[in-house]
Amino acid sequence: MQPSSLSGLPAGVGEALEAEGVAELYPPQQAAVEAGVVDGDSLVAAVPTASGKTLIAELAMLSAIERGGTALYIVPLRALASEKKTEFERWEDHGITIGVSTGNYESDGEWLATRDIIVATSEKVDSLIRNGAPWIDDLTCVVSDEVHLVDDSHRGPTLEVTLAKLRKVNSGLQTVALSATVGNAGVIADWLNAELVESDWRPIDLRTGVHFGNAIDFDDGSKREVPVDRGEDQTARLVADALDTEEDGQGGSSLVFVNSRRNAESSARKLTDVTAPRLTGPERDDLRELAEEIRGVSDTDTSEDLADAVEQGSAFHHAGLASEHRSLVEDAFRARLIKCVSATPTLAAGVNTPARRVIVRDWRRYDGEFGGMKPLDVLEIHQMCGRAGRPGLDPYGEAVLLANDADTKEELFERYLWADAEPVRSKLAAEPALRTHVLATVASGFASTRDGLLSFLDNTLYATQTDDEGRLAAVTDTVLDYLAANDFVERERDAGAESLAATGIGHTVSRLYLDPMSAAEMIDGLRTVATGDAPSDVVDAGTGTSADTGEFIMTAENTDDDEPGFGTYVRADAENGDASGEAIDGEANADAEDGDETAAASSEVTPLGIYHLVSRTPDMYELYLKSGDRETYTELCYEREKEFLGDIPSEYEDVRFEDWLASLKTARLLEDWATEVDEDRMAERYGVGPGDIRGKVDTAEWLLRAAETLARDVEGVDGDTVVAVREARKRIEYGVREELLDLAGVRNVGRKRARRLFEAGVKTRADLREADKGTVLGALRGRERTAERILENAGREDPSMDDVRPDKSASAAATAGSASDEDGEGQASLGDFR
DNA sequence: TTCGGACACCTGTAGACAGCATGTC
């Protein structure tokens, strides 16, 4: 079947595809067409990676647009959104417009509503529905990429609920779901009421095998001799073998999958011995340039180590890297400049980075819940293997698993190579997932009664595949109790039917895209300030055990609302009530004017306190406590106990206290960021990479903004607290101490420049308008253009720097200032803000 | 005394979405 023979596509599209080299549709694509994908019929395509799934989606979307509709393409990662956008942009010549919408990026210019194709992450789509984006109910075609991710316990439910909502709002919506080959694609098709196209067909041959001893045994029965000398590294030998086997005039690149960041880094370092000697002169030059670029991204050890490896043609890739690092590595690998990448599973699920040979070195990974090394899922291994073979570059792809002994070799064959991927199972019926989605579903009007809610949930994958009818309802009821107890939802039970409505704050929480539990925690903490009910005591270690105190501390609110089994945060800290009988109820502040000794202590809200509040929320990913950290942070906890909002769990309550300390570690990281501590210092102090730091800061910024909104909207939080939250947020946003906030707000002035200006005596935006130009120029290291732009942005009437000479002393002050700042950033100055 | 190698013990463990309003060195 030729593209140009297809009807229903915009004019010229078929021909354009043929011009791209698509002379004939691949068998799965043809099957998709026969199943009606260009006629608006829904479809589930469960086919291997790189076998033309995207084209199936394009055919669906383009034909839908030709019929006058619009299409939405849902991706699981932000990075994939931009990848797909770039891919689809080739249709702009045919009058198709593309828009992207993700958390950190939105197509500029025209509004998304005018776009034919919108690419967005599943969370963003969910959020757009919650916020009532007008174009959502005009969609005629939705594509869900990597739909097998509904199996993911954290993010799967979002995709599931979002698809259900889209289908409810748009009757007759064409749903095209693209999936990896999974055990039960048929169930997904049933759920979506779609045709199923399932196939193992691949455009490039993929051979998978296991290496043990002196050869790779492939699953097709063939063998390739790759002898490993004694003492020689197995991985290195296989990478060398691929590089030394020329196809198409070039050696093949390799992708090595390992199970930890550290292993990725050390593997990359070791493999430089293989890659470095095989580089050509020009490659060496390009790599040196790339290494410089990498060093420029961040001055952490991670960045330096990466640059060192890249210089020699090898690289590592994991989530500790800054996103710029990652894309530099990915691009250079695709450009065949980097010969080998050692990666954690990030790369298997991420953007397209194919290699001639994929080496799966580690097939087990540590899992705390499991209690040891857990074998990876078949699906995960298949995804990794699927990265082998670059279309158009390699005549074939090879995926090799490594075994140390014959038994392991057998096991790998049976467990992975000959096995089908696991079935996908919905994870919707879990409290954290439903907490969020039940609230959103009620808040955005998809259900107004308990029955309506349950019948909406009946449209999810969970409902189509479960045997246990009652479970979803049971969890839903638990969650409703929680939401009602926290005043996010109002329920009225009259005449048998139970009606549901989101409260004002419930709507806000839903729109802010917060986990309701995060919101409850933040509201609770913020109210503590207003009531003067700050933690007065780091818990009554001696008075009463946590096990039994809960019984005699029943506050008014507890007796009313606190039913067992939910609402950990309603007033979960009963153990904090000690024999003194102090009023600990946050809500009961009507009678709290009788502020005792705690009132004075609580009047001061510090950034650390606020950072801890958002850090202990379930929306903030936890930082590990390493050995020695427990001690460090316990100490910090006592030192600064007055600053924390809400109660501190007892030290004897192991798990909760550990969690609390882990949040404290995050909070201190944020405080460091807001006190201008250098990135490399922070990386060292917290044992994280630049990517982690930026991730934390980013999440904190989001949560702090949400906290600010909540503080404003909710009753019982005073104005000073709102201001304190705003300031704490701004300090995270700019990464500066308080005194630089004004300066850093000026465009083109970041944390570094603000500090230099400040040390030179230019301390405010107003100073910028009045200050001696020589001083400004000196502080900015004589950069005239920069100085002019900054003065202009500060509102100065005559920003011109013509004939201005940089003031030497200003320059010296600026340098000395920032230098001493760095030096003085030891522990002594920690916590020194004002 | 110093150095290097073998070996025992210790340590630490993958990933990354959202809001909102514009711009870092």
Next chain:
DNA sequence: CTACAGGTGTCCGAA
């Protein structure tokens, strides 16, 4: 209840 690779420290013998 469960692992394991890499890094670090220790001990020994040789130079």
